[in-house]
Amino acid sequence: KNEVEQSPQNLTAQEGEFITINCSYSVGISALHWLQQHPGGGIVSLFMLSSGKKKHGRLIATINIQEKHSSLHITASHPRDSAVYICAARNYGGATNKLIFGTGTLLAVQP
Amino acid sequence: EPEVTQTPSHQVTQMGQEVILRCVPISNHLYFYWYRQILGQKVEFLVSFYNNEISEKSEIFDDQFSVERPDGSNFTLKIRSTKLEDSAMYFCASNAVGGGLSYNEQFFGPGTRLTVL
Numbered sequence: 001k002n003e004v005e006q007s008p009q010n011l012t013a014q015e016g017e018f019i020t021i022n023c024s025y026s027v028g029i030s031a032l033h034w035l036q037q038h039p040g041g042g043i044v045s046l047f048m049l050s051s052g053k054k055k056h057g058r059l060i061a062t063i064n065i066q067e068k069h070s071s072l073h074i075t076a077s078h079p080r081d082s083a084v085y086i087c088a089a090r091n092y093g094g095a096t097n098k099l100i101f102g103t104g105t106l107l108a109v110q111p
Numbered sequence: 112e113p114e115v116t117q118t119p120s121h122q123v124t125q126m127g128q129e130v131i132l133r134c135v136p137i138s139n140h141l142y143f144y145w146y147r148q149i150l151g152q153k154v155e156f157l158v159s160f161y162n163n164e165i166s167e168k169s170e171i172f173d174d175q176f177s178v179e180r181p182d183g184s185n186f187t188l189k190i191r192s193t194k195l196e197d198s199a200m201y202f203c204a205s206n207a208v209g210g211g212l213s214y215n216e217q218f219f220g221p222g223t224r225l226t227v228l
Contacts, residue, residue, distance in 0.1 A: 033217070041200050043154070045221040084221055086154065096159035096167045097142060097217060103153045 003027045004089050006102035013109050019074040021105045023087035030090050032070045033099060034061050037084040046072070046085075077109045113137045115220035117203050123226045132223045134203030142227045143186045144204040144217070145178065146172070154202065160186065193227045200224050200228055 004025045011021050023032070034047040047054050047061040049070070054061050058077075063070040074081055084106050088099040116135045124130050136143050147159040158168040177189045186205075190197055203220040207211055 011188075035219075040221075041148075042221040043202060045216055045218065048216050078116065088154075095154075096161065097215070098144065098156045098159050098167055099146075099217065100156070101154040101156075 002103070003100050004087060004102040006087055006105050009103065010106045013077050013107070014110050015078060015109055017077050017109075019071045019077050019081075019107065019109075021085050021087075022108070023070045023072070023102055025068050025070075025087075025089045025100075027089055027091050027100065029068075032063050033088040033090065034070075034072050035085070035086040035088060037086060037104065039083075044085070074107075079109045079111050082107055082109050088105060113218075115205055115218050116201055117201075117220035118224060119224050120221065121224045121226070123228065126195055127192050130193055130225065132190075132201050132203075132225070134186045134188070134220055135184050136183070136186055136203065137207075137218055140205035140207050140218075142166075142206050142208070143178075143180070143207030145188045145206065146202045147198045147199040148202065148222075151198075157188070157201075162199055190225075193225075195227050198225055199228045203228050 018061050029048045031048050035044050036044045049061055049063050058075045060073040084104040085103045088101045090097055090099055118133045143160045146154050147157055148154045156169050158178055159166045175191050179187050194220045200222045202222045204217045206215045206217045208215045
């Protein structure tokens with residue numbers, strides 16, 4: 001069983017739609033990361049959160065520690081949002097900050 | 112804005128050859144990581160490095176792999192005798208502060224695509 005699960009695996013949306021990507025984890029965490037990976041392969045950190053909610057532009061990330069669940073929302077989606085979105089958990093109590101990655105959600109936003 | 116850099120961006124090698132992947136972490140960061148992503152699969156942790164020694168490694172990180180911080184800026188991953196299954200994108204990452212309840216963000220390099228023929 002994967003320690004970090006994401007859904008959906010693939011998502012196609014029309015420009016302007018509200019998008020939600022979900023992440024569930026089974027390990028104790030000190031933080032949950034949302035990352036974006038573009039077709040060229042590079043990884044960009046979007047959010048790091050341990051409780052509540054964070055917002056940056058059209059992106060919103062929430063986390064429910066009790067339910068071990070996090071969501072990434074994109075409002076007013078745009079074709080340039082097309083990418084793979086990955087959640088990654090930082091294991092609580094670990095010796096390091098190593099991240100445990102989900103399998104990613106491939107998002108395609110059509111004009 | 113400071114960033115993690117990696118060289119080369121793409122490395123092609125013959126099976127059995129040694130390769131060294133190079134990373135320059137952000138200058139005031141103390142923790143360094145290597146991750147890999149086989150095509151079509153999720154990103155996997157390989158190794159973390161702090162205070163000039165390995166602090167944690169995964170099952171993937173066997174005796175064929177080694178890491179080194181040869182000077183004050185570079186962080187390298189060496190694969191001694193490459194196998195076909197080593198073909199992957201290798202990401203370096205760094206962060207300023209360590210484990211437990213520290214919430215410091217991890218910054219990723221652009222990756223090195225390793226192709227083993």
